[in-house]
Amino acid sequence: MKTRLSLFAILLLTSVAVCAQELVVCSYNLRYKNSGDTDAGNGWNTRRTYLINFVNFQQPDLLGLIAEEVEVIGR
Numbered sequence: 377m378k379t380r381l382s383l384f385a386i387l388l389l390t391s392v393a394v395c396a397q398e399l400v401v402c403s404y405n406l407r408y409k410n411s412g413d414t415d416a417g418n419g420w421n422t423r424r425t426y427l428i429n430f431v432n433f434q435q436p437d438l439l440g441l442i443a444e445e446v447e448v449i450g451r
Contacts, residue, residue: 402436406443 404427406420413419431439 399438400434400436401438401440402431402434403440403442404430406441408443 406427407413407423409420413423414421
């Protein structure tokens with residue numbers, strides 16, 4: 377009986393390991409609206425387009441955004 381139980385436990389544990397899933401996590405720092413960046417061609421409108429393209433390409437399961445100003449995230 378112990379042998380059967382042990383074999384069942386081993387089979388159960390190995391089948392759980394095979395069912396592992398992948399989780400794609402991305403983090404992006406939005407910075408802040410800076411007129412110097414806009415003048416240099418790296419303003420929020422440029423970065424926003426890059427961010428949208430990046431998210432569409434990566435299709436993350438979880439996306440973390442870091443923003444220093446509420447104005448950047450559109451509130």
